[in-house]
Amino acid sequence: MQTVVHLLSGDETEQETALAIARNLLDDETNRIDDVAVVVQADGIAAIDATDGNVEQVRALLDDGVAFKACRNTMDMMEMDESDLVDGVETVPEGAVEVTRLQSDGYAYLRP
Amino acid sequence: MQTVVHLLSGDETEQETALAIARNLLDDETNRIDDVAVVVQADGIAAIDATDGNVEQVRALLDDGVAFKACRNTMDMMEMDESDLVDGVETVPEGAVEVTRLQSDGYAYLRP
Amino acid sequence: MQTVVHLLSGDETEQETALAIARNLLDDETNRIDDVAVVVQADGIAAIDATDGNVEQVRALLDDGVAFKACRNTMDMMEMDESDLVDGVETVPEGAVEVTRLQSDGYAYLRP
Numbered sequence: 602m603q604t605v606v607h608l609l610s611g612d613e614t615e616q617e618t619a620l621a622i623a624r625n626l627l628d629d630e631t632n633r634i635d636d637v638a639v640v641v642q643a644d645g646i647a648a649i650d651a652t653d654g655n656v657e658q659v660r661a662l663l664d665d666g667v668a669f670k671a672c673r674n675t676m677d678m679m680e681m682d683e684s685d686l687v688d689g690v691e692t693v694p695e696g697a698v699e700v701t702r703l704q705s706d707g708y709a710y711l712r713p
Numbered sequence: 714m715q716t717v718v719h720l721l722s723g724d725e726t727e728q729e730t731a732l733a734i735a736r737n738l739l740d741d742e743t744n745r746i747d748d749v750a751v752v753v754q755a756d757g758i759a760a761i762d763a764t765d766g767n768v769e770q771v772r773a774l775l776d777d778g779v780a781f782k783a784c785r786n787t788m789d790m791m792e793m794d795e796s797d798l799v800d801g802v803e804t805v806p807e808g809a810v811e812v813t814r815l816q817s818d819g820y821a822y823l824r825p
Numbered sequence: 826m827q828t829v830v831h832l833l834s835g836d837e838t839e840q841e842t843a844l845a846i847a848r849n850l851l852d853d854e855t856n857r858i859d860d861v862a863v864v865v866q867a868d869g870i871a872a873i874d875a876t877d878g879n880v881e882q883v884r885a886l887l888d889d890g891v892a893f894k895a896c897r898n899t900m901d902m903m904e905m906d907e908s909d910l911v912d913g914v915e916t917v918p919e920g921a922v923e924v925t926r927l928q929s930d931g932y933a934y935l936r937p
Binding site: 719721722723754755756786806807809810812813814816817822824 | 826827828838839842845846849850852853854855857858931933934935936937
């Protein structure tokens, strides 16, 4: 099974829940989760900012195989470029299109 | 691909994100999104109120083919009728049933 | 059709909306909804606490066939056990895995 976590809230509790859920999906003892993606857009982008407090947690998830995909539409609006994000985060043209594409490829959707 | 955006929050930032995401799905340069629906219920209904600040944005999305579907259960509870909504918004008996139906028809789900 | 409602917010309005939506799915006059599950984790767990204000509402939903599934990872973190929850609530090892599993079994997803 595959899961996409949609992270688009500026609320720090929701951001922490999203990252904790990505970790719990990885740690599932029944090993039924094959892929975890986190698509990040809107105010959620703060959670993957290279100067943000979640850097270590995001880096550990990347190291363990979680794909982070940041929305370039959001980054353009916020005048950010890839160097502003945690190293290893990919970008996609539009987060909502990517989440649609992943679901159409069979990913389950979680919105913490 | 088809996408349903579920708008049920009274939070103005979440409402603005939902409308912006509907716009970005329409504007996708790869033209992979065929249909966008916005199902509106609970406190989200304020975003499609005919006297609300989002009127122009909702009308532009309607003009460009986005289907807006307001929950009549919510409208009954709030003592609203169709004349209280932006012109062109449809109604459905229950938003949650409509979102279920659309997903069972293959729509991806986004909850901004 | 089948629907899973994901309840993970500590916000009382979002919790009330989630329970009201579970009720509205049950009450659908077109009888197209066969199963409703509510997966509860993170701060959402307060909504099914046996000492919480929603007890009567949760009990009535359970009586009417809604399956409530509480995340044991969350319960462990909050040092709760089953006796702290409304009687009849099941537990699952990890809520996010359960939501993924249900979607992969064909459930639609709602995140109020």
